[in-house]
Amino acid sequence: QVQLVESGGGLVQAGGSLRLSCAASGRTFSSYAMGWFRQAPGKEREFVASISASGGSTTYAGSVKGRFTISRDNVKNTVILQMNSLKPEDTAVYYCAKSLRYTAVSFSTDFGSWGQGTQVTVSS
Numbered sequence: 001q002v003q004l005v006e007s008g009g010g011l012v013q014a015g016g017s018l019r020l021s022c023a024a025s026g027r028t029f030s031s032y033a034m035g036w037f038r039q040a041p042g043k044e045r046e047f048v049a050s051i052s053a054s055g056g057s058t059t060y061a062g063s064v065k066g067r068f069t070i071s072r073d074n075v076k077n078t079v080i081l082q083m084n085s086l087k088p089e090d091t092a093v094y095y096c097a098k099s100l101r102y103t104a105v106s107f108s109t110d111f112g113s114w115g116q117g118t119q120v121t122v123s124s
Contacts, residue, residue, distance in 0.1 A: 002026040002113045004096045009118030012086055018120060020081040022096030030054075030074035033099035035111060036081045038092035038120075048094070049081060050104040059104045064090075086122045093117040 008020040020036070035050035049060045049070040058070050069082040079096060097111035105111075 002028070002098055004098060004113055004115035006094065006096045006115045006118040009094060009120045011121045011123065014086060014088055014122055014124050016086050016122070017082070017084045018086065020083065020094055020096075020118060020120070022079045022081075022115060024077045024079070024096075024098065026077075029077040029098075031102070033101055033104050034070075034072055034079040035097045035099060035105070036070060036079075037095045037097060037108060037111075038090075039095070039117075040089075040092040043092075045095070045108060047106045047108065050099065050106060051079065052104045053102045057104050059106055061106075083120070086120075088122045088124045090120060091122050092120060094120050 003025040005023045033052050036048040039045040051058045051070045055072045067085045072079045095117045096115040098113040100112045
């Protein structure tokens with residue numbers, strides 16, 4: 001069973017930056033796409049970004065495109081979400097997820113393992 005552990009969340013002012021990290025256990029990390037989702041209070045979990053198994057392709061939600069960057073290190077078994085120009089509406093619990101597929105996908109049903117989440121709060 002793969003374990004995903006997120007870190008790097010916190011409180012930041014609007015316009016600031018945060019870097020989220022997800023450490024994954026297991027030997028199959030490099031075989032599957034990875035993604036980030038978020039859930040704000042009272043809202044459904046939503047897709048943020050994903051990256052293919054090789055790291056060669058990425059996809060983003062429209063609300064974060066141009067501000068967030070997803071990357072991965074298949075040697076260190078980590079995936080990073082660099083978040084710049086943060087807005088109050090980015091406030092949410094952010095979850096790392098391991099896909100069931102090789103390609104970068106955006107549907108939560110395509111992800112089989114989830115981390116516990118890390119809180120990101122952006123103040124205005």
